[in-house]
Amino acid sequence: MLRLPVVRHVAPTSLDEVIELLAGDGAMLAAGGTDLVPNLKRRQYPEAKTIVSLRRVAGLDGVSVADGGTIRIGALTTVARLATDDAVPEALREAAGAVASPQLRNRGTVGGNLCVDTRCHWLNVPDTWRQAAEPCLKAGGEMCWVAPAKKICWAVSSSDLAPAMIALDASVRLVGPDGERTAPVGELYRDDGLVHLAKAPNEILVEVIVPAPQGRRAGYRKLRRRGSIDFPILGVAASFRLEDGRVNDPRLVLGAVASSPVRVTAAEELLAGRPLTDALIAEAAELAGKSVRPMSNTDLTSRYRKRMVPVFVRRLLEDLAAD
Ligand SMILES: Cc1cc2nc3c(=O)[nH]c(=O)nc-3n(C[C@H](O)[C@H](O)[C@H](O)COP(=O)(O)OP(=O)(O)OC[C@H]3O[C@@H](n4cnc5c(N)ncnc54)[C@H](O)[C@@H]3O)c2cc1C
Known part of the structure; x- marks a missing residue:
């Protein structure tokens, strides 16, 4: 034990x-x-x-909807509450419902999920196992044992909520020794497994602000080995509005492929302004698959996970198109 x-x-x-x-x-x-x-x-x-x-600390818990439809989620709101609260957009409920297991969702919080540490096959084992070799970068050593040729840590971003929050253009409110600031969720992350958060260690995430959906369709799909409890090995979040049958303001975000969530801007640009046909969905899904190389630092192989990117993107976009 x-x-x-x-x-x-x-x-x-x-x-x-x-x-x-x-x-x-x-x-x-x-x-x-x-x-x-x-x-x-x-x-x-x-x-x-x-x-x-x-x-x-009082006042950091709960979900509220302001007059204009903006949704405010306290950092201490549990993931379970997020998964079941009708005021929460469906994409966030889907992502929250896919986090870990019921026990962990009852205890885990939204703030903790967005700030959750990056994960690594090498590091996330008991220290007695790690003693078999020199410490890796994240454990204070000189090299990354997963990608020894690289000079940065290859631990993987493993939050389910982060891609969905980015797809919904959510922001975080942070409070620290120098006061308060608000930043888009996407700007909370750095593509570095070692220091993956672009915030000071004593800055506290106190609230997430999600803009009013205003007809935005959004969803989240997750790949993991065990459906009942497992970190994502691929997360796909997408959102867009359909205006006169054409895609407006699309977002496509992948989780668990790098040290930070990744926006697939090439696919977003392809989708923007065009009618959402099956052919366009297939093209965007293929482009998303080509644009990433999932880090080989989680369960299942990088090659398999790369092949799953277009499959998951296509399924999600088809579901959103049919909504
Ligand atoms: C077996 C297992 C399976 C899991 N599966 C998943 C999964 O499928 N998907 C997933 O996303 N996560 C998963 N997790 C990780 C974790 O349970 C969830 O991410 C959870 O939501 C974290 O919330 P917490 O409040 O418990 O965070 P904590 O453990 O309390 O904190 C996590 C990190 O965030 C920091 N932090 C916490 N709150 C704040 C804040 N308000 N401001 C700034 N920093 C903060 C902490 O300092 C710490 O570094 C799993 C964990 C386990 C043990």
């Missing part, structure tokens, strides 16, 4: 206290803890000394 390392656990009641505590040496933020705790048990964060819990 893997045991937690000895760490201090604190649960302040205000954001100011959380921010102050996070400035401390070896402090780490926890929300539901469903990813952080297993990672701690595997000794992935040897520097961790204090776990700062967000859970006692």
Whole structure:
């Protein structure tokens, strides 16, 4: 049995206290803890000394719809609530419903899901296994054992919610020592498995803001080995409006193929302004498949996952066209 390392656990009641505590040496933020705790048990964060819990901070939980239809989702809203709340767009409900298992969805939060650490076959194992070789980049070593020729960490972005949020043009509100800022979800990520979030470590994601759908069709499809519980090895999110039968403002986003979610702009450009025929869907799906090379750092082979990209894109676009 893997045991937690000895760490201090604190649960302040205000954001100011959380921010102050996070400035401390070896402090780490926890929300539901469903990813952080297993990672701690595997000794992935040897520097961790204090776990700062967000859970006692009031006002970070819940879904509300403003007058214009803008949807605000608190960072501590559980993934289970997101999956079942009628106020939430279907694409987000689909993505949330595909996260992990019921127990993990009941405990895991929206903020934790968007900030969830990148994953790697090499790193996400007990430390006794890792001792077979020198530490990898993400464990403080000199090279990535998955792609030794590369100079960056190849751990994979594994959030189900992130691609769907990007496809819906959602933004995040972040609060940190220098105040507050809002940024599109897409700008929260860096394509680097080591430092995958473009935010300061003591900036806290407090809220997600999803624009009013205004007729936008959107969905999410996920590939994983076990339907009942597994991280994505491919996630596909798409959204668009249909105006006079033509595609308007399309988004196509892939998850679990790189260290950050990937927007397939070539396919978006192909779709924009054209009638959504079966032929166009097939062409866009093929283009999406050609435009990515999934990192060979998850379950099943990169080659198989690449072949699944056009299949999943086509199925999703066909479903959205038929809606
Ligand atoms: C067996 C298993 C299967 C899983 N399957 C999936 C899956 O299929 N899809 C998927 O997307 N995830 C999966 N997960 C990961 C995880 O359970 C979910 O992503 C969950 O939603 C994370 O939320 P949390 O609140 O528990 O995050 P935590 O574990 O508390 O935190 C995760 C990370 O986010 C940071 N963080 C948390 N909240 C905030 C915030 N508000 N602001 C800034 N940083 C924050 C933490 O510091 C930590 O680095 C799985 C986990 C396990 C153990």
